[in-house]
Structure formats: C-alpha cells, structure tokens
Amino acid sequence: MNSENPLALDAATLLDVLHAGTGATLSVVDRQWRFRYVNSGFARALKMPAHEAIGRTVLECYGEETMKIITPLVERVFAGESVTYERKGRIHDDANAWISVTMTPWKSPSGEILGFITTTLRVHELRIATEKLIAATQRLASHVENSPLTVLELDDTFTVLRCSARASAMLGYEPEQLVGRAITQVLSDGSAGGELTAALHQLQSGVDARSQLETAFTKPDGDIAQxxxxxxxxxxxxxxxxxxxxxxxxxxxKRIAEQQLRYLATHDSLTGLANRSGLEQRAVALLHDTSNNQFHVSCLFIDLDGFKKVNDKHGHAAGDSVLIETARRLTALIQPGDIAARVGGDEFVLVLKDSVAFTRAAELRVRIVESIRAPYSIKVNAAQIAAAVGASVGVSYQSAQAVDVTELIKRADAAMYQVKYAGKDRRR
Incomplete structure (x- = not known):
C-alpha cells in the first residue's frame, strides 16, 4: 500500500483484487519457462503457496503431458501472437473443470518478449451449456434432414435463410440454389406465388401467427406438385x-388418391360411365342449370335383351366385353352435356337436357335399339366371335319446372319394363 496515497495499490495487491473480483488466475512465465509471478488463485490451483511456485518451471508444476499440449501454443506466443484455448484442468477447488486459458506475450518497455502472461478463467458451466446446445442443435438438424417434409427458414423479406436437403426431391432445387432467393420468386408461376405471398404478408403484419395453405408448384423439369x-x-x-x-x-x-376414390365412388369401374350415385349427383347438378323454362329433361332407361345368354354361352369375360361396347355405342349417340350411366348389371340410363329434349329422346330411343341390335364382335380365348343382344328402352319426360331426378328415373324404368312385357327389343 502506498503511504502517500491511501487508495493506491501495489501491483501484487491489485492482481489479488482482480482475482477476487473476476475469479481469474494469473501467472507470469519467463522464456526459461519459470514462473516469475503467480497470484493466489493460481497458487491454489498448483496446491502450493505462491512463493514456492516462484522459480519453478512449468514442467515441474504440470508434467510432460501438459508440456506437450502447450509447447506449440507457447511458441506462437514467443513469436508475438496471443493465444486462447480451452481445456480441462484444476482451478480454485475444482480439479477437473473446463477452463479458458489466454496467453499473451510479456514484453519489456523496448518491445522485447521476455516470456508470457497467462490468464485462466473457469468456463465449465458455459462450456457444458454450450455443448448441450450444440448437441440439441445437431439432433434438431438431424430430425430436420430426416424429415419427409422440406423445411425452410425465411427472413422478413421472405428470402430463404436455410433449407433442408429434402428440397431437392420435393421442389427440384438443391438447397444452395434456394438459399439467398426470395421464395415468392421461386413460386412466381401464377396463383401459387400469389397465395403464398398473401399468407406471408399476413404473418409479417402480425394478423396471423401461423397459417396453412395448399398450392400447385411447377418444378424446373415441368412436373407439377401439390x-x-x-x-x-x-x-x-x-x-x-x-x-x-x-x-x-x-x-x-394424396390428392391423386382422393380423386381416384371420388371417381370410383361415382363411376362404373368396367365401362367408365357414371354409376347410380354419379348419375344422381350429375343429374342434380344438370337440373340446377334448367331454371329457364325453355329447357326440358328426358330420361332413357335401357335394359339389354339376351345378355344372359351371352354370359351363359361365352362366359363373363365375353359379357363384360358386350357391356363395354354397349357403353361406347351409347356414348357415341349423345351430345356433350348429356349423361350416360350404368346403373345395374345390363342396365343403362341416359339423361338429356335441352330445349328439344322431348323430340331428341324420341329419336334417340330408335337409334339406341338399332345401334345395340348391330352384331358385337368380341374376343373370347383369343378367338373372335359374334354376339347379339337387343335393347328395351323406356323414356320419361319432364319440363324444367320442379324436376325430380329420382322420379324421372323411376318412371323411365317403369316404361322400360312395359316394353319388356310387350315383347322386348322395343321402345316406349
């Protein structure tokens, strides 16, 4: 303590105050690797009084293993460089803590390097926390990379900051091709980009904290993904x-599968025509467009005559071929906007809607009987054979006013059975 200035501290006292305030241990080592100064914290780590450490070499205090580690580092310090590294070692009363050691050149007033100064801080908790954070980050990164989802992180300008490897297969872009690009530019093709941009702006403005949407995306190779x-x-x-x-x-x-399920729910798997459910749905939709009284609706119910004989004689495969060809012939007779359906084994329904539906239905039932009466050439066991069937056709009519689809089909079905009872292969 300086007697002239009661607040002045000598160097040793100042270093001890520094140690007490920061927990740092300090030492000064000359070029012969002998300790010239150690503070109380450093001495405690050495397990000896400070005065006993003075004059001892680093080798004497730490042993050969430590010397092997620090010699390359000290050589850098002797060359004028400051070096910081972390290792496990003794500090204070902890014999195996993570410590951060900084070594700086000890220079004379003229700039000559006389040795090095070490400052050691305990960083155990920080190091452990950092290692846990790194491990957690690595686990999260592994989950992201192994996820079936593509993961993107965007900044406030919607520029891609990070991108998972899954983008390559899903979007057709390598991650490095996306990072640094605005995602709205990548999705610049039509409504897809507009929908995403709108959702992102909602997030940016704070209106939404999260959002979900579905867009079509055209890949670089032209494929379209949902x-x-x-x-x-x-x-x-x-x-x-x-x-x-x-x-x-x-x-x-998933969307393709949903479409296929919807299709199978409303279509006959053999002929591709609408099934009964599809007929009712399409007819209701069709009739919703007939609010104008100038439109009329007709229904033709067709039942094949002689179809059972074809099945019994040539087998079900032959019968299926007859049904497929019948569907093709019926479809060829109707106009765009009309409905063709297979509603039973050998039963078909046509629904017509236009201003002359009554007249057209009367003409069409004649053409149906003639078309189906024409011979069928079908393949059975690699052989081509001729098959013959007929058709009984029942027709019902109704104006656009208060059309009831179920009733319309029911009356056409009843008319068809009257034809059957009257002798088949006819129309009524």
Missing amino acids: LAWFLSALPASGEQSMTVMCLIEDVSA
Whole structure:
C-alpha cells in the first residue's frame, strides 16, 4: 500500500483484487519457462503457496503431458501472437473443470518478449451449456434432414435463410440454389406465388401467427406438385428481425388418391360411365342449370335383351366385353352435356337436357335399339366371335319446372319394363 496515497495499490495487491473480483488466475512465465509471478488463485490451483511456485518451471508444476499440449501454443506466443484455448484442468477447488486459458506475450518497455502472461478463467458451466446446445442443435438438424417434409427458414423479406436437403426431391432445387432467393420468386408461376405471398404478408403484419395453405408448384423439369404449406412466424425481438418457418409436404399422391376414390365412388369401374350415385349427383347438378323454362329433361332407361345368354354361352369375360361396347355405342349417340350411366348389371340410363329434349329422346330411343341390335364382335380365348343382344328402352319426360331426378328415373324404368312385357327389343 502506498503511504502517500491511501487508495493506491501495489501491483501484487491489485492482481489479488482482480482475482477476487473476476475469479481469474494469473501467472507470469519467463522464456526459461519459470514462473516469475503467480497470484493466489493460481497458487491454489498448483496446491502450493505462491512463493514456492516462484522459480519453478512449468514442467515441474504440470508434467510432460501438459508440456506437450502447450509447447506449440507457447511458441506462437514467443513469436508475438496471443493465444486462447480451452481445456480441462484444476482451478480454485475444482480439479477437473473446463477452463479458458489466454496467453499473451510479456514484453519489456523496448518491445522485447521476455516470456508470457497467462490468464485462466473457469468456463465449465458455459462450456457444458454450450455443448448441450450444440448437441440439441445437431439432433434438431438431424430430425430436420430426416424429415419427409422440406423445411425452410425465411427472413422478413421472405428470402430463404436455410433449407433442408429434402428440397431437392420435393421442389427440384438443391438447397444452395434456394438459399439467398426470395421464395415468392421461386413460386412466381401464377396463383401459387400469389397465395403464398398473401399468407406471408399476413404473418409479417402480425394478423396471423401461423397459417396453412395448399398450392400447385411447377418444378424446373415441368412436373407439377401439390404442396401443403405450414407457416409459423417468429416475431422480431431486439435486433433480431422476424423470421418465418415453413414446413412443406408434397400431397400430390394424396390428392391423386382422393380423386381416384371420388371417381370410383361415382363411376362404373368396367365401362367408365357414371354409376347410380354419379348419375344422381350429375343429374342434380344438370337440373340446377334448367331454371329457364325453355329447357326440358328426358330420361332413357335401357335394359339389354339376351345378355344372359351371352354370359351363359361365352362366359363373363365375353359379357363384360358386350357391356363395354354397349357403353361406347351409347356414348357415341349423345351430345356433350348429356349423361350416360350404368346403373345395374345390363342396365343403362341416359339423361338429356335441352330445349328439344322431348323430340331428341324420341329419336334417340330408335337409334339406341338399332345401334345395340348391330352384331358385337368380341374376343373370347383369343378367338373372335359374334354376339347379339337387343335393347328395351323406356323414356320419361319432364319440363324444367320442379324436376325430380329420382322420379324421372323411376318412371323411365317403369316404361322400360312395359316394353319388356310387350315383347322386348322395343321402345316406349
């Protein structure tokens, strides 16, 4: 202590105050690797009084293993460089803690390097926390990369900051091709880009915290994928701008499967015509367009005559061929907007809608009988054979006023049975 200035501290006392305030251990080592100074914390780590450490070499205090580690580092310090590294070692009363060691050149007033100064801080908790954070980040990154979803992180300008490897297969772009690009530019083709941009702006403005949408996306090779987007916003905090996390699922196969299921639910799998359910749905939709009284609706119910004989004689495969050809012939007779359906084994229904539906139905039933009466050439066991069937056709009519689809079909069915009872292969 300086007697002239009661607040002045000598160097040793100052270093001890520094140690007490920061927990740092300090030492000064000359070029012969001998300790010239150690503070109380450093001495405690050496398990000896400070005065006993003075004059000892680093080798004497730490052993050969430590010397092997630090010799290359000290050589860099002797060359004028400051070096910081982390290792496990003794500090204070902890014999196996993570410590951060900084070694700086000890220079004379003239700039000559006399040795090095070490400053050691305990960083155990920080190191453990950092390692846990790194491990958690690596696990999360592994989950992201192994996810069937593509993961994108966007900044507040919707530029891609990060992208998972899944983007290559799903979007047709390598991650490095997307990073740095605005996702709205990647999806610039029509409504898809517009829908996504609108959803992102809703997140940016704070109106929504999360959003979900589905868009079509054209890949670089021209293939079109149906993508489901799950978006969530991380609001701005301090100097950190808002970011958006995007999880993208390719739902193309799912949508195709749904379409196929809807198709199978409303279509006959053999002929491709509407089935009874599809007939009713399409007829209702058709009749909703007949509010104008100038339109009329006709229904023709067709039952094949002699079809059972074909089945019994040539087998079900031959019967299926007759049904497929019948569907083709009926479809060829109607106009766009009309409905053709197979509603039973050998039963078909046609629904017509226009201003002359009554007249057209009367003409069409004649043409149906003539068309189906024509011989069928079908293949049975690699052989081509001729088959013959006829048709009984019942017709019902109704104006556009208060059309009841079920009743319309029911009356056409009844008319068809009257034809059957009257001798078949006729129309009524």
